[in-house]
Every structure is written in structure tokens, then in C-alpha cells.
Amino acid sequence: MHLLTQARVRIRSIVAFSLVFAAPAIVMAAPVKVVVPENASPRERFGADRLQAALTANHIESDERIVLGLRSLPAVEKYKLLPQLWPGATEAFVIKRIGNQIIVAGSDPSGVLYGALELADRINQMHTLPKEIEFIDHPALKLRGTCIGMQKPEITYEDAQYDYPYTPKDFPFFYDKAEWTRYLDMMVRQRSNTLYLWNGHPFTSLLKLPKYPEAQEMSDAQLNQNIEMMRWITAEADKRGIWLLQGFYNLHLSHAYARAHHLPYHLVNPTPEAIEYTRYVISEFIRNYPNVGLMMTLGEALSPHKGVELMTQAIIPGVKDGMKALGTTVEPPIVLRDHATDIEDVLKASKPLYGNIDTLSKWNGESLTWTNDRGKVLDRFKLLVENSNVAVSNVHLLSNLEPFRWGDPDFVRETLLNYQRIGIGGVHLYPLRYWDWPNAADKTEPLLYQPERDWIWFEAWARYAWNPNRDPQKERAYWIQEFAQRFGTSQAGEKLLDAYTLAGPAQPRLLPRIGITEGNRQAFALGMTMPELIDAKRFGPAETLWTANAPAGERLYDYVNHEFHHQPHQGETPTGVADTVTKGAEQAYEAAKAAAPYVKRNKDEYDRIVSDMQCIWLLMQFYQAKTHAAAEVMLFGYDKDQQHLEKADSLLASSVEFFRQLTAITDKTYRNAAGMQTSQRQIPVRGGPKTNHWRDLLPVYEKELAAFRSRLKSMNDPAALAEAQKPxxxxxxxxxxxxxxxxxxxxxxxxxxxxxxxxxxxxxxxxxxxxxxxxxxxxxxxxxxxxxxxxxxxxxxxxxxxxxxxxxxxxxxxxxxxxxxxxxxxxxxxxxxxxxxxxxxxxxxxxxxxxxxxxxxxxxxxxxxxxxxxxxxxxxxxxxxxxxxxxxxx
Known part of the structure; x- marks a missing residue:
């Protein structure tokens, strides 16, 4: 039989077709029929549902049909004019009109899903079925996704870093099915296919452990609720083509288990009982959640050279134990972070034992910097690309961007092009505000939802992870239209896009010239003290880490040294960059204000964008004045010429005034500046809820100015100076x-x-x-x-x-x-x-x-x-x- 036979009923609008065509399929009386195989996967059916919703919403009536299925199926293969997909294609699809039928064929169920979504998007844009279409597509990166921190801004659970049991009190969003549906729908719309959950030791929140009843950390009722939710989330994610991965740290233990066995919660060196416990919980996780992946951080607590032992004796054996319990020989992929472990040794020892290892490494430290020339980071990725199945780039914490809005599509596109060139096969994206998910920092009631407030951040990374090879001019038109949809007109869209792109370089370009780029120690929006500017490297981690993610150019101590010795400068200079980004931030603010006459909807959000652009400009003016002041003070350190200090006095006073204006605005618009509330944050002051707002820092800078003026006064007293300089x-x-x-x-x-x-x-x-x-x-x-x-x-x-x-x-x-x-x-x-x-x-x-x-x-x-x-x-x-x-x- 060559034709699909159908019968009409009033129950469903999606038609199923039989691969053997032994009996007619059942269809609903619908203007346009969507046909799927009888044994279609949840992903294919989900795509068909979205396609049918688009047809219904646009009131499309026709006797045409849309046929969905795998490209390899005989019922699809018979369409001889349908283009072939390339060998080994994954998540690929082709859409082609043949007569009165549109065929959507995928290389796999995800390909069918994405093809259906592509056609649905076109229907929603055109409000009709395309008369002619032949379109073939596939993703550039194999793994494309985001992460959610199952972690709190402060350490709350027995003083143990990263360890947080899953409870409604600490993570209410985990139990909100409507919120999960909204988030997963965003992901599938953007064609993201991985979602990572970060936690220190999540297993006792998600598993019953009969072998170790002493490890249980919550009530049976709470544990059962967690297991039910996890299974629901994974099923909802899976039908949207999203692979859920649970992250954990080593060597972290259940606190109840650790107390029962007289062990610390975090181990530096593995013990035999800890190895056995870890192997067991891994096996139980694989057995209970066969469609969920594992992402592990071997280091931090665990000594770097102990990663081989844990990987080969606990983690890989645990995964294989789980596979055996499931009766499968198919190795599920496991994602191994290279952080704080001897990754080369781990991969060398692990590859003979397990073939399906992906790796994950930070692209940035805990701040985004304005460069795609990553130096030692690039060398690390080349190693991972050569020695793992898929090397995934982690766009990590964005401590220099929060809490303000940020989105420069061109920078994101160029970054993904760089991934493609290097051979990086995946992107793992942090939200702009990781530590307080899902809430934005804005002072609103109710609190803003990050995926909506920061829509351009999520959409740009997902769009270019799918395909970074797009025409820049066409992309500009695309983003103008995206802004126009939110604010009412293309004129508003153009000016707001300009505001975002003009402000984009401000914090990423300035921070590497004056601050630290590694470690979540710095809340850049809260400023820096003069000692921190004068000697930034003293406040960062090891020098090799401090320079790892910084672009080429001079730091302040290089700049001043060259100035004093009348030597030529090398690349960008701190003062030059400070001047440039301040001008760009001013232009961004002006562009945002210029959109006002054209904004027809979402006026409250528009006002918040304008406020953010003004805040970024004030912050850049603060840094511009203070950077120049620091350079003058440092020059005095070389030549003892007090004219430098007189110049610094005026500049420092200006910086305080800019910060005072910034405080006045943010006092009304932001709850706080940084998501992290722990003492790990040390710049400009030690972190905590009482040092996390601009009003907390304004007295610090006012006091600093007063102290400087007092010193300057005493130094201008000849008697006091002579006394101070006397041998x-x-x-x-x-x-x-x-x-x-x-x-x-x-x-x-x-x-x-x-x-x-x-x-x-x-x-x-x-x-x-x-x-x-x-x-x-x-x-x-x-x-x-x-x-x-x-x-x-x-x-x-x-x-x-x-x-x-x-x-x-x-x-x-x-x-x-x-x-x-x-x-x-x-x-x-x-x-x-x-x-x-x-x-x-x-x-x-x-x-x-x-x-x-x-x-x-x-x-x-x-x-x-x-x-x-x-x-x-x-x-x-x-x-x-x-x-x-x-x-x-x-």
C-alpha cells in the first residue's frame, strides 16, 4: 500500500500512521491533518501537538496534510523527492512540500520534534501553510543547555559548602509544575537539549538507599515527594528533547551517613567505606533514573590527584552496576568536569574502562571578559576535544554582569563561532544571577522571573549554539524584531538593541584591565577600593588563575610602570579602556532614552532598562575617575611628586559623587547587587547580606576619600613631612x-x-x-x-x-x-x-x-x-x- 488511509472522528486532531498499513488510522475532523506514526515517540507527539496548536491558532483550513516521521521510515522514505540527511546526522530534519502534503522528516525523534517546531514557527509568522518549502537544518553543537543551581546564596546546611537537601522551604520552584512547564517550554522553543542541576550531594534527596538506611536525611513523605517530582520533571524534559543531568561534588557524603560513620561531610582523601557508599548511590541513581545523566566535579573537596581513584573505583563501577541492574550494555554518557582535578590522568585511566565520557570546562572564570582569545583556557579545551566524546564549554558565573541587564548578540555569536573552530561540542550556560534562582534582583512585587527578564541572554546563546553561521545584518534585523515584539514598534526595537550592544562591552572589557577575572570574589557592580585597584593581583587567587581568562593588554601596575619609565604601552591600557567604555555606556543610555516615544507596551520593563543603562554609565564613570586616581597615586609611589596626589584628590572625589548618584537610583530599583552572600566574595568588601547593596558601600568610599584627604593634608605640612622622613x-x-x-x-x-x-x-x-x-x-x-x-x-x-x-x-x-x-x-x-x-x-x-x-x-x-x-x-x-x-x- 502506497497511500496513508484515514478515517475521521471527533476525538483527536493528530493522525497516526501504521508502518505496516494493516488497518486505517483514526483521525479527527480537522481542517489540516497532522499525521504521525502509531508508535511515535513522546518527542514526535509533542512536536505534533505544537504543530497542531499553530494550525488551530491561525484558523488554517485546507485538505492538505502534514506528515511527521523519521527519515528512515518506509512511510517517509517513499517520498522519492525528499532530500537525504547526511550519514550520522543527529537532531537533523528536512521539511519539504510534495503536492498537497508537507513532509517533516527527522534523523531521530529530536529531529522530528525540531522540524515540527520549525514549521509551526513559520505558520505562526505567515498565518498560513507555506506554498513552497524545502528546508534542511541541523545543530552546530551537539549539547546545548542551561543550568539551575539547587544551591542557596548563603551556606545554610551545617556549614557545608554546596550541600542543600531538596525541600519546599529551600527550593519552592522545584515543586512548582507550572513553573517547570514554563521553563522547559522556553528551552524547547530555543532548541536547547540539556539541563544541569547543581548540588553538592543530591542523592539522599532523590533516592531511597536500602543498603544505607542511616544515610537518609529527610522524612519518607518528603523523599517520596522528591522522587515523584524528579520523575515528572525528567519525563517532561525528555518529551521536549531535553536531557536532564544531575551534578554533584566529590567527595561529599550524606551528612547523616557521615555522622553515623564518624567521617567529615567532605573528604579530602577517599576512604574504603566512602568509595563503597559512592559506588552504591551512583548505581542506584542510574537504576532509578535511566534517562538522567550525571555531571561530576571530582575536585574542590577531594585532592586533585585522588580523582583517578574515585573515578575508576567508585563512579565508573557504580554506573556499570546500574546498567547491569537495568539489563543494558549501552553506556549512558557521563559528564566530567575538569575543575580542581588532574583531568589528563583521570581521562587516561578512565577511557579504557568506559567509552562514553563527555567533559566540561569553564570558558570564563566567574566573570565574562571581552575576548575570545582564551590563552591557557584554549589549550585546555584542545586537550578535552581530543580526549573526550564531547567537550562542553561552561559559561560560568557572571559576577561582573549582575545585577544589570546584559545582552550583546554579536559577542555571543562570535563566541560560538570560536567554539565551532576549536571543536567544542557543547555549551552549558549559567543564568546571569545563579545564586538566587529563579528571582531577579530587581526590587519589584512580585519578583521578576529571570528567564523573562533576561530573555535575550538565554535566547542569544541558544540561537547561536544551534547555528552561529548567520549573516550579521540579517541577525540585526532579527533582534530588532524580537525587541519590537516586546515593546511595540521596530523603532523601539532598533534603539533598545543599540542600547544593549553599546553597553555590552562595559563590564566585560573593563574588569580584566583593573580587577580579577577568576574566582567569584568580586562583585564588580559594587566598585573597588583604592588598594584593590592599585594592587588587584594581591586580592585574587594564584597568579596563573588570575591571568588565565584575561585578554592581552596592560594592568594598572604595567601601565604605571611604563608611564614612569617612558616606555611604550602594550595593547589596551586601563585608563584607555575606562575612557572608552564610559563613552559607550553613555551612548547606550542615550539610545535607551531615545526609544521612549516608540514604546507602546511593557512600559515598566522599558523604564527598568533605561534605569539599568543609566546605572551602568554611572558605574563606568565611577571606575573611570577612580582608575585615573589610582594611576596618579601609583605614580607618586615611584617619584614622590605630590602633584600626582593633588590630581588624585579631585578624581577620587568625583568617583564618590558618581557612586552617590548610583546609590540613589539602586536604592529604589534593586534588592541587592550580588546573588552570593558568603565570605567567598571579598571585593570590594567581605560578602554578606549587610555588604551587598550600594548604600552599604557608599560610606566605605566616603571614608576612603576622607582618609586620603587627611593624609594629603599631613603630607603638605613641611614639619610633619620632615619628621616622617627623618632617618x-x-x-x-x-x-x-x-x-x-x-x-x-x-x-x-x-x-x-x-x-x-x-x-x-x-x-x-x-x-x-x-x-x-x-x-x-x-x-x-x-x-x-x-x-x-x-x-x-x-x-x-x-x-x-x-x-x-x-x-x-x-x-x-x-x-x-x-x-x-x-x-x-x-x-x-x-x-x-x-x-x-x-x-x-x-x-x-x-x-x-x-x-x-x-x-x-x-x-x-x-x-x-x-x-x-x-x-x-x-x-x-x-x-x-x-x-x-x-x-x-x-
Whole structure:
């Protein structure tokens, strides 16, 4: 039989066709018939439903038919004029009109789904069936998706990072089927096919574990509700062509299990019982959720070199145990993050055991930067592309973009073109505000829903993950129309698109020139203090990480060093970029305001866009003035010319005024600036709910300006300056006897190293320290220093510690410590040391200064009165000006 036979009934509008054509299929009396195979998959039926909805909504009446099916089916193959799909095609489809029929054929059920959605989109645009159509398409990237954090902005569960049980109190959205339907519909409309859920140890929220009843962390009723929801979510996702992946961290344990077995919640090194427990929960997850994937972070808690052991002894065996229980030999793909683990060793050991491993790596740190030249990041992706099934790029936290709206389609398109060139096969997209899902930061009632508020962020990444090879001019017209649909006219659309693209480079381009680009330590919208601008690398993680995601060009210390030595600049400069992005932000604000006469709907959202553009402009003006001020202060550190400080004074005052204006606006428009509420956020101040709004930071910057002006006034007092610059004699020393294994004694003088195992050498020393007898210990710290003092004394210590302002003591009684000398010791290749003093008793002492690096610079009598002062004589070394924090502190 060559024709599909049909009969009309009044029940359904979708026709099923039999592959053997033994009996007529049943159809509803409908103007246009949609025909699917009798054994069609949920994805194909979902596509048919969406296609039928488009026909109904547009009141299309015709005796034509639309036939859906796999390209390989005989009932589809018989249409000889239908183009062939290429060998190995996945998620591909062809749409072709043949007579009074439109054929939608897919390489697989997802291809049929996407073909049906493509035809439905065209029907909705044309309000009729296309008279002529032959269209073939497929995705550029194999895996295209988003993530949702099953994590809170603050640590709430027994002080354990990333661990949060799934409960209605903590994650109400998880139990909201209407909200899930809205989100999954957005994903399928954008042809996204992966959704990642992030959590530390989700298994006891989603599984019953008969072998380990002591691991259960919630009531039976709550656990049953979670399991039912997870199964419903995965089924709804699957019929939309979306693969759900559950993420977890290693080596995290059920807290109840850990307590029962006297183990920590997070293990640095695997134990036999932890290996066995992990293998079991993995197997149960595979058995209970056969259509759900796993994404694992081997490192962070677990030592990087232990990843091989956990992967080969627990995770892969656990997956295979689950496969055996299901009676299948088909390996489900598992996604392995390269974060904080020896990924090359893990892949080398794992590939002989398991063939279907995808990898995931960060494209950016915790900030988006204006570059697609990724340096070491690019090298890492080349490794993953060569050694895994699919290498997925994780567009990670966007700490420099939040909380403002952002969307530059051209930048996103160019990024996806770069993925295609490298061979990256997937994109994993974070939302603009990860830590407070699904709420935006705007101060509205009700709170704004992120996928709607940030629609362009989600849509641009999905559109170009499907196909980045699009004509830029046609794309501009496309995005103008997208804005026009939301705000009423093409004129409004054009100007708002211009506003987004003009503002797009502001934070991504400026941050790498003046801040840190790795680590979620910086809330860029809240500004930076002068010490953070002057010596940004001191506040970031390891130097290799700090530079990994930054584009080529100069940082402030490079720029000032070149300026002082009259050397040519290399690429972009901090001050130049600050000027450029400030101008662009101003133009973005003007473009947004110019749309006002043309906005016919969504006026409230339009007003919020204009406000955001104004806020970004004010923020850029704040940074522009403060960056120039920091450069002037740094130049003073080199040449001691106080004219630099006079210029800095005016610039710093301007920056505070811009921030004051920014505070006035955001006080009415935003709940807070950053989603993260933990102490991991350290710039501009330590994170928390009371340091997360512009009004919290305005007093910080006002105080900083007042302190600077006070210092400037004292420096302009000739008598005070002469007194400060007068050579100071070394005070008497207190003798000590060092116990074996507590470091080594040395003389504090130029040319000496401050660590027995580190390269930092002393370049110059303030007079009162030159020739002192001190103690140097390992740069790794952590070991108490034991010694005997001849009499009560004050110990003088210099701390070398990244990420801590003033490099002061940790894990010690802060009330006993005082700063006695700023810029005391100039080091080669590092900032000058500030010296702190604390009292010690005579006799045997044990000094435990906690983690970090430090050097003991001597002991002076306890009764010696030391007046805190600034050492002006210390010269700059290797491009490092003296420590200038003292200019901005009380």
C-alpha cells in the first residue's frame, strides 16, 4: 500500500500512521491533518501537538496534510523527492512540500520534534501553510543547555559548602509544575537539549538507599515527594528533547551517613567505606533514573590527584552496576568536569574502562571578559576535544554582569563561532544571577522571573549554539524584531538593541584591565577600593588563575610602570579602556532614552532598562575617575611628586559623587547587587547580606576619600613631612633562642630571602629594621614557631598573604596586634611589607600564626614605645611600587 488511509472522528486532531498499513488510522475532523506514526515517540507527539496548536491558532483550513516521521521510515522514505540527511546526522530534519502534503522528516525523534517546531514557527509568522518549502537544518553543537543551581546564596546546611537537601522551604520552584512547564517550554522553543542541576550531594534527596538506611536525611513523605517530582520533571524534559543531568561534588557524603560513620561531610582523601557508599548511590541513581545523566566535579573537596581513584573505583563501577541492574550494555554518557582535578590522568585511566565520557570546562572564570582569545583556557579545551566524546564549554558565573541587564548578540555569536573552530561540542550556560534562582534582583512585587527578564541572554546563546553561521545584518534585523515584539514598534526595537550592544562591552572589557577575572570574589557592580585597584593581583587567587581568562593588554601596575619609565604601552591600557567604555555606556543610555516615544507596551520593563543603562554609565564613570586616581597615586609611589596626589584628590572625589548618584537610583530599583552572600566574595568588601547593596558601600568610599584627604593634608605640612622622613634608629633588640625545626634565624637586610624555600628577596629595609635578627619559616606556613625570649618583648611580623587587605594576621588575637610600620621592607617582585607588632612574655613561646606566609623581622623590648609611621624611603622594585594602603586608611 502506497497511500496513508484515514478515517475521521471527533476525538483527536493528530493522525497516526501504521508502518505496516494493516488497518486505517483514526483521525479527527480537522481542517489540516497532522499525521504521525502509531508508535511515535513522546518527542514526535509533542512536536505534533505544537504543530497542531499553530494550525488551530491561525484558523488554517485546507485538505492538505502534514506528515511527521523519521527519515528512515518506509512511510517517509517513499517520498522519492525528499532530500537525504547526511550519514550520522543527529537532531537533523528536512521539511519539504510534495503536492498537497508537507513532509517533516527527522534523523531521530529530536529531529522530528525540531522540524515540527520549525514549521509551526513559520505558520505562526505567515498565518498560513507555506506554498513552497524545502528546508534542511541541523545543530552546530551537539549539547546545548542551561543550568539551575539547587544551591542557596548563603551556606545554610551545617556549614557545608554546596550541600542543600531538596525541600519546599529551600527550593519552592522545584515543586512548582507550572513553573517547570514554563521553563522547559522556553528551552524547547530555543532548541536547547540539556539541563544541569547543581548540588553538592543530591542523592539522599532523590533516592531511597536500602543498603544505607542511616544515610537518609529527610522524612519518607518528603523523599517520596522528591522522587515523584524528579520523575515528572525528567519525563517532561525528555518529551521536549531535553536531557536532564544531575551534578554533584566529590567527595561529599550524606551528612547523616557521615555522622553515623564518624567521617567529615567532605573528604579530602577517599576512604574504603566512602568509595563503597559512592559506588552504591551512583548505581542506584542510574537504576532509578535511566534517562538522567550525571555531571561530576571530582575536585574542590577531594585532592586533585585522588580523582583517578574515585573515578575508576567508585563512579565508573557504580554506573556499570546500574546498567547491569537495568539489563543494558549501552553506556549512558557521563559528564566530567575538569575543575580542581588532574583531568589528563583521570581521562587516561578512565577511557579504557568506559567509552562514553563527555567533559566540561569553564570558558570564563566567574566573570565574562571581552575576548575570545582564551590563552591557557584554549589549550585546555584542545586537550578535552581530543580526549573526550564531547567537550562542553561552561559559561560560568557572571559576577561582573549582575545585577544589570546584559545582552550583546554579536559577542555571543562570535563566541560560538570560536567554539565551532576549536571543536567544542557543547555549551552549558549559567543564568546571569545563579545564586538566587529563579528571582531577579530587581526590587519589584512580585519578583521578576529571570528567564523573562533576561530573555535575550538565554535566547542569544541558544540561537547561536544551534547555528552561529548567520549573516550579521540579517541577525540585526532579527533582534530588532524580537525587541519590537516586546515593546511595540521596530523603532523601539532598533534603539533598545543599540542600547544593549553599546553597553555590552562595559563590564566585560573593563574588569580584566583593573580587577580579577577568576574566582567569584568580586562583585564588580559594587566598585573597588583604592588598594584593590592599585594592587588587584594581591586580592585574587594564584597568579596563573588570575591571568588565565584575561585578554592581552596592560594592568594598572604595567601601565604605571611604563608611564614612569617612558616606555611604550602594550595593547589596551586601563585608563584607555575606562575612557572608552564610559563613552559607550553613555551612548547606550542615550539610545535607551531615545526609544521612549516608540514604546507602546511593557512600559515598566522599558523604564527598568533605561534605569539599568543609566546605572551602568554611572558605574563606568565611577571606575573611570577612580582608575585615573589610582594611576596618579601609583605614580607618586615611584617619584614622590605630590602633584600626582593633588590630581588624585579631585578624581577620587568625583568617583564618590558618581557612586552617590548610583546609590540613589539602586536604592529604589534593586534588592541587592550580588546573588552570593558568603565570605567567598571579598571585593570590594567581605560578602554578606549587610555588604551587598550600594548604600552599604557608599560610606566605605566616603571614608576612603576622607582618609586620603587627611593624609594629603599631613603630607603638605613641611614639619610633619620632615619628621616622617627623618632617618629612624634601630630600637634595642631582645635576644632569642630558636628551637630546632622552627625555621631558621637570619639577619634582616637587603639581599636576604624572607623564606627558606621561596624566591622573595629583600630589596631595601626601613632604618629601624635594618640589621635586626629575625626568623624565616616555610612559605607554606602552618607550622608553629617555638623560641625562648630573654625578656618580655614585642614580636615584629610581616605578612605576605594574597587576598587580605593590609596583609595582617589571621588565626590570632587581633586585639593584640598593631601596625607599626608601613612600607617597611621592599621585596623584589612583590608589594612592600607592612610590619605588625604583638606582645610576648619572657621564656618559652610558641607562635602560631595560622595559614599563610609570614616572616618574623625581630624582637624589641616590650616597654619600647613604637609610634606607627609610614616609611617614605622604600623605593619601588621590579615595577612594584611601595604599599600605598596607608593613604586610604584611618
Amino acid at each position: 629612624v634608629e634601630r630600637p634595642p633588640q631582645v635576644a632569642f633562642q630558636l628551637e630546632p625545626g622552627s625555621g631558621e634565624a637570619f639577619t634582616v637586610k637587603a639581599g636576604e630571602s624572607i623564606f627558606p624555600d621561596g624566591p622573595q628577596q629583600i630589596a631595601s629595609v626601613a632604618g629601624e629594621l635594618d640589621g635586626m635578627h629575625g626568623i624565616r619559616v616555610s612559605s607554606k606556613g602552618n607550622t608553629p614557631v617555638r623560641f625562648t625570649l630573654d625578656k618580655p618583648a614585642q614580636v615584629l611580623v610581616g605578612f605576605v598573604r594574597k587576598g587580605v587587605n593590609k596583609a595582617g594576621p589571621q588565626n590570632a588575637d587581633a586585639e593584640n596586634w598593631n601596625i607599626v610600620l608601613t612600607n617597611a621592607v621592599a621585596l623584589k617582585g612583590a608589594p612592600a611589607l607592612t610590619v605588625w607588632a604583638a606582645p610576648l612574655s619572657a621564656g618559652r613561646n610558641e607562635l602560631d600564626l595560622g595559614r599563610g606566609s609570614y616572616v618574623i623581622l625581630g624582637f624589641i623590648p616590650q616597654e619600647t614605645k613604637v609610634k606607627a609611621r609610614i616609611n617614605f624611603s622604600t623605593a619601588s622594585v621590579d615595577g612594584e611600587p611601595p604599599n600605598l594602603d596607608w593613604m586610604f586608611e584611618d
